[in-house]
Amino acid sequence: MSASALPSFDRLLDLARNSPEELERLRLEMTNQILDSTPDQGVRLRLEQLAFRIDAERRRGRTPLSLCLHYSNLMHRQLGVLNQELHKLLQPVVLPCQTGDNQPARPSAKIIPFSRYQKPA
Numbered sequence: 001m002s003a004s005a006l007p008s009f010d011r012l013l014d015l016a017r018n019s020p021e022e023l024e025r026l027r028l029e030m031t032n033q034i035l036d037s038t039p040d041q042g043v044r045l046r047l048e049q050l051a052f053r054i055d056a057e058r059r060r061g062r063t064p065l066s067l068c069l070h071y072s073n074l075m076h077r078q079l080g081v082l083n084q085e086l087h088k089l090l091q092p093v094v095l096p097c098q099t100g101d102n103q104p105a106r107p108s109a110k111i112i113p114f115s116r117y118q119k120p121a
Contacts, residue, residue: 007026034047035048054071057070
């Protein structure tokens with residue numbers, strides 16, 4: 001097995017059942033490989049903080065199922081934050097100087113009620 005290849009599911013299951021110390025060693029080794037291969041220091045710091053948070057949760061003595069649910073909730077919360085940031089980026093930016101006053105510009109468009117709409121010939 002190469003240093004960066006994830007073992008098969010069956011191998012990981014066997015380690016979890018019969019050699020949890022070896023599984024933990026593999027987890028730490030692979031975590032360190034990811035951290036060491038991250039060139040951007042800001043990203044590396046965020047990854048180190050996440051690894052610390054995960055380790056802290058694991059040390060709290062939760063059951064594997066509760067940890068799985070907890071990590072899933074953490075990921076969903078982060079996805080929610082990312083989604084909010086994405087929506088902020090997609091909002092149009094209207095500068096006050098574009099409207100002549102300090103109020104945002106109102107969009108202008110010709111609104112055609114459905115009842116009066118006629119298909120072009």
